Amino acid sequence: MPYTAEQPKRRESNDDLRARIPGWGADLDPKNRPAVPRERFDPAATGAHWDFPDRQPEKWPRERSVEHKMLTPVFGTTVPPRGVSGVLRKYAYREYSEGQAAHWLILLAADRVDAVESHLLSFASLRPDNPITETGVLSELTRHGYSSRVGRNRADVKHQWMDPILVAGPWVLAAGLLYTTVRALARRR
Amino acid sequence: MRAMVYRGPYKVRVDEKDIPPIEHPNDAIIRVTLAAICGSDLHLYHGMMPDTRVGMTFGHEFIGVVEEVGSSVQNLKRGDRVMVPFNIYCGSCYFCARGLYSNCHNVNPNATAVGGIYGYSHTCGGYDGGQSEYVRVPFADVGPALIPEWMDDEDALLCTDALATGYFGAQLGDIHEGDTVAVFGAGPVGLFAAKSAWLMGAGRVLVIDHLDYRLEKARTFAHAETFNFAEYDDIVREMKKTTDYLGADAVIDAVGAEADGNLTQHLTSAKFKLQGGSPVALNWAIDSVRKGGTVSVMGAYGPLFSAVKFGDAMNKGLTLHMNQCPVKRQWPRLFEHIQNGYLKPSDIVTHRIPLEHIAEGYHIFSAKLDNCIKPVIVPSQSA
Numbered sequence: 001m002p003y004t005a006e007q008p009k010r011r012e013s014n015d016d017l018r019a020r021i022p023g024w025g026a027d028l029d030p031k032n033r034p035a036v037p038r039e040r041f042d043p044a045a046t047g048a049h050w051d052f053p054d055r056q057p058e059k060w061p062r063e064r065s066v067e068h069k070m071l072t073p074v075f076g077t078t079v080p081p082r083g084v085s086g087v088l089r090k091y092a093y094r095e096y097s098e099g100q101a102a103h104w105l106i107l108l109a110a111d112r113v114d115a116v117e118s119h120l121l122s123f124a125s126l127r128p129d130n131p132i133t134e135t136g137v138l139s140e141l142t143r144h145g146y147s148s149r150v151g152r153n154r155a156d157v158k159h160q161w162m163d164p165i166l167v168a169g170p171w172v173l174a175a176g177l178l179y180t181t182v183r184a185l186a187r188r189r
Numbered sequence: 190m191r192a193m194v195y196r197g198p199y200k201v202r203v204d205e206k207d208i209p210p211i212e213h214p215n216d217a218i219i220r221v222t223l224a225a226i227c228g229s230d231l232h233l234y235h236g237m238m239p240d241t242r243v244g245m246t247f248g249h250e251f252i253g254v255v256e257e258v259g260s261s262v263q264n265l266k267r268g269d270r271v272m273v274p275f276n277i278y279c280g281s282c283y284f285c286a287r288g289l290y291s292n293c294h295n296v297n298p299n300a301t302a303v304g305g306i307y308g309y310s311h312t313c314g315g316y317d318g319g320q321s322e323y324v325r326v327p328f329a330d331v332g333p334a335l336i337p338e339w340m341d342d343e344d345a346l347l348c349t350d351a352l353a354t355g356y357f358g359a360q361l362g363d364i365h366e367g368d369t370v371a372v373f374g375a376g377p378v379g380l381f382a383a384k385s386a387w388l389m390g391a392g393r394v395l396v397i398d399h400l401d402y403r404l405e406k407a408r409t410f411a412h413a414e415t416f417n418f419a420e421y422d423d424i425v426r427e428m429k430k431t432t433d434y435l436g437a438d439a440v441i442d443a444v445g446a447e448a449d450g451n452l453t454q455h456l457t458s459a460k461f462k463l464q465g466g467s468p469v470a471l472n473w474a475i476d477s478v479r480k481g482g483t484v485s486v487m488g489a490y491g492p493l494f495s496a497v498k499f500g501d502a503m504n505k506g507l508t509l510h511m512n513q514c515p516v517k518r519q520w521p522r523l524f525e526h527i528q529n530g531y532l533k534p535s536d537i538v539t540h541r542i543p544l545e546h547i548a549e550g551y552h553i554f555s556a557k558l559d560n561c562i563k564p565v566i567v568p569s570q571s572a
């Protein structure tokens with residue numbers, strides 16, 4: 001009880017715990033804990049055999065945080081910026097530091113634009129996006145979608161119903177729009 | 190090669206991609222033999238992490254065989270079986286020199302606040318990940334390690350993130366002999382954190398989640414007392430009750446940005462992206478810990494702000510510890526624990542899914558179907 005000074009009574013003694021739980025107390029001494037202390041100066045421990053790494057060639061102007069003094073010697077090269085989303089991304093990196101909300105909000109907006117651009121592009125390719133296979137939603141049938149949720153007292157069921165609407169909604173809307181446009185055009189002929 | 194590819198929120202598929210080339214003298218190319226999907230991947234999958242580009246390959250938990258090495262690589266050669274920590278790090282910058290491997294300054298041009306992580310958006314450096322047949326591994330002399338002869342592949346796989354992170358999370362809880370430790374979240378990270386809390390000498394371990402099948406695992410695998418928060422009006426009050434109104438000595442947040450239990454928080458973060466993450470579990474942790482206690486945050490949050498109850502943390506005089514796990518620092522001691530039989534990481538693997546079916550793997554893990562705890566991905570050539 002916190003209203004008096006003594007430690008609360010232990011439910012189980014160390015011996016009981018040791019008997020019940022393999023390895024109980026093996027790392028009781030902080031000396032055995034590899035993350036303690038947090039900082040330990042030991043550059044020789046990492047395997048690096050350089051003071052500063054060789055620089056990876058920069059094959060296109062790599063976007064980078066304005067909080068960096070220079071391009072880091074090593075970086076990822078997947079999916080360079082492209083299209084409207086690429087313009088937005090480069091703008092967010094160029095104009096705003098990580099400290100500004102605008103930096104992240106523009107990057108998030110660019111992600112939504114990227115998804116739309118990529119879906120549209122895919123329809124002009126040999127591999128159009130397929131929302132059924134790409135969402136893996138058929139596993140609802142083979143992996144107990146119903147019984148995994150119903151009668152289980154899960155908190156996330158309260159909002160999971162929104163996900164299909166959010167994911168499928170834009171596709172349904174786009175299909176509807178396409179249908180009405182095509183029909184209107186056909187009528188005009 | 191075949192590789193998982195992100196196609197927009199809730200959509201992934203397997204595409205043909207070029208085998209990645211060596212781009213730096215200390216690179217290695219690894220042929221992936223096993224990969225996994227992590228709770229962190231769900232934040233990408235749900236479109237919550239800024240600068241997640243369509244076309245990226247996810248996956249930061251993987252093991253494999255060295256296929257090719259760059260000209261300056263000394264410690265690895267073709268054919269070596271290796272496990273690769275989820276952190277990409279140089280080993281020589283200010284932070285690496287001090288053991289902060291997850292906070293390396295030389296690998297992520299996109300952000301100074303975050304280190305490098307395989308397959309984890311451009312905010313974490315723009316590297317393709319290991320849910321694929323091949324992957325580029327930078328700083329091959331620093332990150333990867335040979336898989337010990339005696340170690341099972343799935344155990345090695347889980348050492349690359351989930352196990353190391355849970356073990357790290359328990360250490361950041363600053364646990365003393367006999368302490369009461371509460372762990373929010375019974376996913377892979379929470380289960381391993383609960384199990385590790387005993388190694389640090391905890392006297393009681395409480396695990397909180399809303400998925401009964403995971404709480405069952407917390408009882409059997411992690412010997413914990415469990416609480417389903419959906420069964421209580423107010424889980425914080427229950428935490429106070431069970432600790433005789435003192436509060437837990439240490440609390441670990443193993444939930445992160447997509448915490449359930451508060452619809453407003455869910456809507457403003459997961460749906461409308463106005464927050465870097467829903468801090469429901471973090472707030473519960475802050476309110477459940479005793480005054481002067483420690484909160485260890487393993488759950489990941491996005492770079493945008495979150496509505497955290499900072500006043501309570503301040504008034505209670507809490508210590509908050511947190512970081513992405515510096516994985517390789519945990520390995521030598523973890524290997525001893527595995528060899529001694531104290532930890533059996535692969536006990537939590539529930540699904541083994543061929544790479545070609547990864548879209549279903551993501552859906553099952555994200556929607557928590559089929560009692561899924563940890564899905565492992567098997568590239569076709571290793572099946």
Ligand SMILES: NC(=O)c1ccc[n+]([C@@H]2O[C@H](COP(=O)([O-])OP(=O)(O)OC[C@H]3O[C@@H](n4cnc5c(N)ncnc54)[C@H](O)[C@@H]3O)[C@@H](O)[C@H]2O)c1
Nearest residue numbers: 228229354374376377378398444445448449488489513514
């Ligand atoms: N710090 C690191 O280095 C690091 C490494 C790996 C993962 N992570 C993060 O750790 C978190 C957990 O990862 P995981 O793989 O175990 O994911 P997971 O999604 O499998 O587990 C999360 C669990 O939390 C439960 N949960 C949801 N809301 C809750 C609440 N309010 N209270 C209690 N439990 C709640 C869920 O039901 C689920 O079981 C993620 O945020 C992930 O990004 C961090």
Ligand SMILES: [Zn+2]
Nearest residue numbers: 227228229350
């Ligand atoms: Zn992870």
Ligand SMILES: [Zn+2]
Nearest residue numbers: 279282285293
């Ligand atoms: Zn570094």
